[in-house]
Amino acid sequence: MGGATMDCTTIDVAAVERKGLSRPGSSKTLPRIAQIKLVSQHPEVYEPCDDSFALVDALLADRANLLLHQPTLCLEIGSGSGYVITSLAIMLGSETPTAHFFATDINPHAVETTRKTLEAHGVHAEIIVSDIASGLQKRLKGMMDVVVVNPPYVPTPEEEVGQEGITASWAGGENGRRVIDRILPIADELLSEKGWLYMVTLTENNPSEICQLMREKGYGSRIIVQRSTEEERLHVIKFWREKGDEGKEGSKFGGSGVGSWLSQLPLLSFLRNNGSSN
Amino acid sequence: MRLLTHNMLASNIKGVTSGYPLRIEAHQSAAKEADFNADFLRNVFPKIDWPALVSAAKTLGYGDLPEEAEPSMLESDEFLRRFHHALLEVHVEEGALVCPETGRRFPVNKGIPNMLLHEDEV
Numbered sequence: 001m002g003g004a005t006m007d008c009t010t011i012d013v014a015a016v017e018r019k020g021l022s023r024p025g026s027s028k029t030l031p032r033i034a035q036i037k038l039v040s041q042h043p044e045v046y047e048p049c050d051d052s053f054a055l056v057d058a059l060l061a062d063r064a065n066l067l068l069h070q071p072t073l074c075l076e077i078g079s080g081s082g083y084v085i086t087s088l089a090i091m092l093g094s095e096t097p098t099a100h101f102f103a104t105d106i107n108p109h110a111v112e113t114t115r116k117t118l119e120a121h122g123v124h125a126e127i128i129v130s131d132i133a134s135g136l137q138k139r140l141k142g143m144m145d146v147v148v149v150n151p152p153y154v155p156t157p158e159e160e161v162g163q164e165g166i167t168a169s170w171a172g173g174e175n176g177r178r179v180i181d182r183i184l185p186i187a188d189e190l191l192s193e194k195g196w197l198y199m200v201t202l203t204e205n206n207p208s209e210i211c212q213l214m215r216e217k218g219y220g221s222r223i224i225v226q227r228s229t230e231e232e233r234l235h236v237i238k239f240w241r242e243k244g245d246e247g248k249e250g251s252k253f254g255g256s257g258v259g260s261w262l263s264q265l266p267l268l269s270f271l272r273n274n275g276s277s278n
Numbered sequence: 279m280r281l282l283t284h285n286m287l288a289s290n291i292k293g294v295t296s297g298y299p300l301r302i303e304a305h306q307s308a309a310k311e312a313d314f315n316a317d318f319l320r321n322v323f324p325k326i327d328w329p330a331l332v333s334a335a336k337t338l339g340y341g342d343l344p345e346e347a348e349p350s351m352l353e354s355d356e357f358l359r360r361f362h363h364a365l366l367e368v369h370v371e372e373g374a375l376v377c378p379e380t381g382r383r384f385p386v387n388k389g390i391p392n393m394l395l396h397e398d399e400v
Contacts, residue, residue: 072321098318102286111390124312126283128391135384135393138288139298143325 033087040116046169048083058224058236071145079103082117101125289377299330300375
């Protein structure tokens with residue numbers, strides 16, 4: 001957290017947006033995201049930092065696909081300050097007016113902070129104090145078209161996991177995987193057939209193993225943003241169900257081409273599976 | 279908390295089979311205007327548990343929803359307006375959501391439901 005950013009995909013646009021600056025002549029074409037000066041704060045709530053920025057940058061980088069995706073329900077698990085869900089709501093809002101947003105956090109202060117940040121930007125999400133998605137899981141099974149999560153990924157002693165307050169925003173237990181490994185099956189349950197998951201991971205979390213775990217559940221994956229700071233190496237990974245496979249190829253095959261694309265799936269997934277076993 | 283949120287919440291206490299819908303105990307409710315979006319309503323309609331919405335709206339004093347609804351009604355502007363109001367404009371500000379099987383109360387404070395479970399409920 002903190003430190004110099006050395007390896008960024010979309011830093012220019014996002015950095016300009018975060019500061020609320022506008023580029024001469026181009027401000028209208030830039031997709032908007034949450035402004036840091038309007039993000040609410042609380043001593044027990046994690047402030048937007050490099051990992052939050054990486055996640056928003058990943059969503060921005062994938063925004064064209066998200067617009068084609070036409071999500072109805074979107075969820076952020078662990079919304080903290082509200083910076084990410086607010087940014088998602090802003091960047092999709094005007095062009096996908098049928099999208100609706102949910103946000104959860106285990107920390108009641110965080111949920112309250114999320115609410116203030118959303119309100120300060122004039123956007124809305126349904127907010128719930130919840131452990132990952134407790135209370136939502138049953139009814140929203142298979143309904144979420146987009147799930148985003150910046151999990152508590154920092155490797156810590158096991159006893160720090162699940163503590164109250166701000167600790168819950170980063171304490172990840174062994175290899176930082178304690179909470180991530182609980183989130184993955186829940187995300188799988190929540191995601192719709194066309195659903196996409198965006199998740200921040202740290203190199204210490206062993207992202208390739210996470211991708212392998214998700215592959216066993218039938219998901220393809222792709223790194224959208226990689227970023228190194230002085231302290232950590234972050235990846236934002238996108239997951240999608242291989243069956244529909246609109247994630248990776250959405251920009252190419254979105255819209256009217258989907259029908260013929262689906263008919264080629266058995267062959268393509270066969271090829272892909274063969275390719276990945278090496 | 280909008281009734282859309284209520285419609286998506288269920289009690290997940292260990293041993294509870296359905297836990298749905300949660301009964302609303304509203305100590306304070308409010309009506310807040312929301313942007314009307316017919317396309318959103320049509321998209322979200324299949325995901326809504328209609329009887330749960332009707333009963334929640336009644337609890338909060340809004341009785342204008344038909345007891346039963348089917349997709350063809352989404353052509354009617356009047357139906358959409360009522361659906362919109364119940365789903366997005368009626369809010370529970372203070373109160374609780376009560377598990378229909380155990381009576382466990384999930385508090386709603388400042389319009390935010392708290393679905394966290396105690397250790398012995400997980």
